[in-house]
Amino acid sequence: MMQSNTVGARIEAIGLYFPDASLDNKKLAEELGDWAPEKILEKTGIRERRIAAEGQTALDLAEHACRNLLDKPGVSAEEIDFIILCTQAPDYILPTSACILQHALGLRTSIGAFDINLGCSGFVYGLSIASGLIASGSAQQVLLVTSDTYSKFINKKDRSVRTLFGDGASASLIVSSPNLQSTIGPFVFGTDGAGAKHLIVPAGGARNANSEETRIEQVDGSGNVRSQDNLFMDGAAIMAFTLAEVPKAFSAVLLKAGLVIDDIDYVVFHQANAFMLSALRKKMKIPEEKMPCRFENVGNTVSSTIPIVIEELMASGKFQPGQKIALVGFGVGLSWSACIISL
Amino acid sequence: MSEFYEGLAEIMEVDVSELSTDYEFGEAWDSLAVVSTIALIDEVYDKAVDIQLLQDCKTVGDIENLISKTDG
Amino acid sequence: MPQISSGQSVCFDDITIAGLVACVPPRVVENSEFEAQFGSGVADVTKMTGVQTRRWADDDVTASDLCLAAAHKLIDQLGWEADTIDALIFISQTPDYRLPATACVMQAKLGLRKGIIAFDVNLGCSAYPYGLWLASMLLSSGSAERVLLAVGDTSSRVVDSQDRATAMLFGDAGAVTALEKLPGAGRSHFILGSDGGGFQNLIIREGAFRTGEGEGQPTPSKLFMDGGEIFNFTLKAVPTLVKDLFEVSGFGSDHHDAFLFHQANTFMINHLAKKAKLPQEKVPINIGRYGNTSSATIPLLMADDLGQTLVDQETRLAMFGFGVGYSWAAASMPTQKLGCAEVICL
Numbered sequence: 001m002m003q004s005n006t007v008g009a010r011i012e013a014i015g016l017y018f019p020d021a022s023l024d025n026k027k028l029a030e031e032l033g034d035w036a037p038e039k040i041l042e043k044t045g046i047r048e049r050r051i052a053a054e055g056q057t058a059l060d061l062a063e064h065a066c067r068n069l070l071d072k073p074g075v076s077a078e079e080i081d082f083i084i085l086c087t088q089a090p091d092y093i094l095p096t097s098a099c100i101l102q103h104a105l106g107l108r109t110s111i112g113a114f115d116i117n118l119g120c121s122g123f124v125y126g127l128s129i130a131s132g133l134i135a136s137g138s139a140q141q142v143l144l145v146t147s148d149t150y151s152k153f154i155n156k157k158d159r160s161v162r163t164l165f166g167d168g169a170s171a172s173l174i175v176s177s178p179n180l181q182s183t184i185g186p187f188v189f190g191t192d193g194a195g196a197k198h199l200i201v202p203a204g205g206a207r208n209a210n211s212e213e214t215r216i217e218q219v220d221g222s223g224n225v226r227s228q229d230n231l232f233m234d235g236a237a238i239m240a241f242t243l244a245e246v247p248k249a250f251s252a253v254l255l256k257a258g259l260v261i262d263d264i265d266y267v268v269f270h271q272a273n274a275f276m277l278s279a280l281r282k283k284m285k286i287p288e289e290k291m292p293c294r295f296e297n298v299g300n301t302v303s304s305t306i307p308i309v310i311e312e313l314m315a316s317g318k319f320q321p322g323q324k325i326a327l328v329g330f331g332v333g334l335s336w337s338a339c340i341i342s343l
Numbered sequence: 344m345s346e347f348y349e350g351l352a353e354i355m356e357v358d359v360s361e362l363s364t365d366y367e368f369g370e371a372w373d374s375l376a377v378v379s380t381i382a383l384i385d386e387v388y389d390k391a392v393d394i395q396l397l398q399d400c401k402t403v404g405d406i407e408n409l410i411s412k413t414d415g
Numbered sequence: 416m417p418q419i420s421s422g423q424s425v426c427f428d429d430i431t432i433a434g435l436v437a438c439v440p441p442r443v444v445e446n447s448e449f450e451a452q453f454g455s456g457v458a459d460v461t462k463m464t465g466v467q468t469r470r471w472a473d474d475d476v477t478a479s480d481l482c483l484a485a486a487h488k489l490i491d492q493l494g495w496e497a498d499t500i501d502a503l504i505f506i507s508q509t510p511d512y513r514l515p516a517t518a519c520v521m522q523a524k525l526g527l528r529k530g531i532i533a534f535d536v537n538l539g540c541s542a543y544p545y546g547l548w549l550a551s552m553l554l555s556s557g558s559a560e561r562v563l564l565a566v567g568d569t570s571s572r573v574v575d576s577q578d579r580a581t582a583m584l585f586g587d588a589g590a591v592t593a594l595e596k597l598p599g600a601g602r603s604h605f606i607l608g609s610d611g612g613g614f615q616n617l618i619i620r621e622g623a624f625r626t627g628e629g630e631g632q633p634t635p636s637k638l639f640m641d642g643g644e645i646f647n648f649t650l651k652a653v654p655t656l657v658k659d660l661f662e663v664s665g666f667g668s669d670h671h672d673a674f675l676f677h678q679a680n681t682f683m684i685n686h687l688a689k690k691a692k693l694p695q696e697k698v699p700i701n702i703g704r705y706g707n708t709s710s711a712t713i714p715l716l717m718a719d720d721l722g723q724t725l726v727d728q729e730t731r732l733a734m735f736g737f738g739v740g741y742s743w744a745a746a747s748m749p750t751q752k753l754g755c756a757e758v759i760c761l
Contacts, residue, residue, distance in 0.1 A: 043375060055627060057625050081423055082423065089513075090623050090624065092619055093508060093619040093622050093623050094537070094539055094573075094619055095611075095739045095741075096739075096742065098609070098611075099611035099742055100611040100614045101611065103610065103612045109612075110419070110421060110422045111423055111607075111609055112422065112609060113609035114536050114538055115537040116534050116536055117510065117514065117516045117535040117537065119515070125534055129552075132552045133552065136551075136552050136555055137426075138605075139423060149624065153513070190529050190531075191503075191518070191519050191527075191533035193518075193519040193522040196512075196520045201514050205477075205511045206509040206510060206572065207477050207512060210622075231514075235375070235377075236374060236378050236394045236398065237394055239381045240394055243382065243385045279382035279386065282386050332516075333515045334519065335515070335516065335533065
């Protein structure tokens with residue numbers, strides 16, 4: 001009950017889940033026609049994406065990821081006292097999917113649960129809320145879940161996004177840290193709604209409900225087909241935004257933490273695609289070995305990309321106590337966030 | 344200009360010797376090429392050009408003009 | 416942390432509500448407008464719910480539009496510089512888009528600076544106390560010095576016009592609350608809980624990503640409410656929630672100036688108040704005029720029924736939000752004299 005800001009938080013374990021179906025470049029090349037498989041790989045760095053089955057939702061992926069987490073040693077469902085679910089593809093308009101997840105996992109009813117709607121910046125936002133929950137004494141063990149199924153938004157004839165996005169989920173257990181030192185944070189955030197139109201599903205919300213009209217498909221100047229019910233991405237605008245804001249956010253979080261780049265062992269960016277990551281790496285002059293990547297076989301999984309990389313670092317023993325990782329999420333919103341974590 | 348030309352040649356998938364200020368992109372100036380060029384300009388000149396104007400560029404010279412008009 | 420059965424409890428010090436503005440659409444919908452359709456059913460439903468009139472938004476108005484109007488007025492009345500606001504939380508089940516988050520869109524429309532925290536949360540009846548808790552956490556953790564909490568829904572657009580139980584119950588509204596740190600403001604207590612076991616009882620089955628469940632139902636893309644189940648849940652959950660809030664806060668019935676229940680229906684609120692032995696005069700009810708405005712009911716009560724009181728006096732308020740999810744939240748919060756507490760019309 002004591003209010004205290006001295007309780008630190010850390011990532012205890014991460015569980016992942018990817019749907020079974022694979023969409024590889026060969027299949028994409030056959031469907032899209034004008035790009036060879038090698039060219040898709042060269043441009044995106046992605047070999048295959050995992051795609052949710054018909055009828056399989058982000059909540060289903062989330063539940064699998066949570067079960068994979070709960071199977072890990074030292075993780076107990078009874079101890080979990082909060083759920084944050086970050087998704088842009090909930091099961092229902094209402095109720096909130098996090099409540100359904102609470103019940104599906106058999107967690108106690110005396111816990112808080114809610115969804116947040118964020119994309120590529122969602123995991124870092126979620127970490128901030130989770131560590132706030134722990135610091136404020138609202139919770140001791142937070143289940144932070146990210147899950148999305150962008151494939152369901154994407155028009156099959158829109159190569160500009162179909163080549164990039166995959167479906168997937170992550171479940172992270174955030175616990176109070178025994179040493180009072182917080183190992184998550186500091187954080188910096190940013191929002192620029194003026195760029196909301198650059199990455200958007202124009203119809204389906206209250207502003208523009210789905211209708212016959214919004215289902216009408218149109219061909220754009222590059223030959224991509226989409227309707228207002230589909231995901232639209234202005235790749236050029238997103239690239240320009242990323243190059244302008246991400247380096248600033250990175251510098252800001254280093255400054256806030258009192259660190260310099262040499263103090264950072266790894267920089268984990270939102271895994272947008274090879275092309276954007278290499279542009280960032282060159283611009284920010286980050287050595288390749290400090291920039292772990294993991295998207296080649298899963299694509300851009302939106303809010304799950306960062307925990308997917310951290311999970312591999314943890315599993316392979318590359319992330320050791322005392323090491324520091326900078327996380328930077330950026331994209332749809334436009335929204336971005338950065339933080340420093342250590343084990 | 345050579346670093347920029349080399350990058351642009353890579354993006355347009357042509358030999359650098361083919362590029363000149365009059366070089367016309369034609370159909371190949373697609374969204375991916377534009378995105379790539381944004382990154383290239385950022386890398387070489389540390390400038391953020393107007394995306395709409397970049398999309399409207401037809402020749403290498405158009406891009407060079409745009410870059411020189413853009414503040415760093 | 417004492418173990419209480421109704422949820423997670425937490426407290427924060429030195430957080431204050433600087434002001435709030437609620438915004439309703441201009442169109443007043445009278446019960447008489449339903450008579451042609453439901454006949455004598457109108458009187459039956461009205462007896463239970465107590466809703467006489469409700470405000471419905473035009474088709475091109477969204478919850479964020481209502482909240483933006485409220486936010487503009489609030490920022491203006493408080494004299495807050497736009498660049499002193501650090502976070503914007505938007506809680507709604509009728510957001511503008513599937514993606515991006517509506518809070519991001521609002522950041523630009525309000526002219527807030529680019530460095531702010533902005534995100535959406537999807538909650539309904541429990542939204543306001545949840546949101547106050549979330550805002551308090553941002554303030555308390557040092558993530559923000561000033562927070563705008565926007566809650567709102569345009570439920571009129573998702574109700575089933577053929578179903579008299581819901582068609583006449585809901586109204587549209589948005590509300591924005593400004594919170595900041597204030598040393599000496601006193602201690603706020605919160606309790607939060609969830610039970611997805613009841614998710615089927617208040618739901619829109621079709622329209623998002625779980626498909627096929629609405630087959631055989633008359634209008635699966637509209638709001639379905641099992642009134643009996645919701646009533647049972649409420650009767651079971653809320654009295655315990657009231658008791659637990661008194662226990663964790665140490666402030667009982669006498670120490671609170673008002674008990675603000677989510678305006679679900681008049682009969683239910685009266686019943687809950689009686690069961691918890693709360694004095695009737697401290698339990699304001701305005702569902703008669705506005706209907707059930709989902710996430711906005713509690714701030715609409717504050718801005719409307721308590722508006723003048725909150726501007727003139729210091730108070731301690733108890734709030735109880737419960738419903739869709741199931742999800743519930745309670746708050747016991749001290750208020751200083753608010754800079755602004757009013758209802759505007761869009």
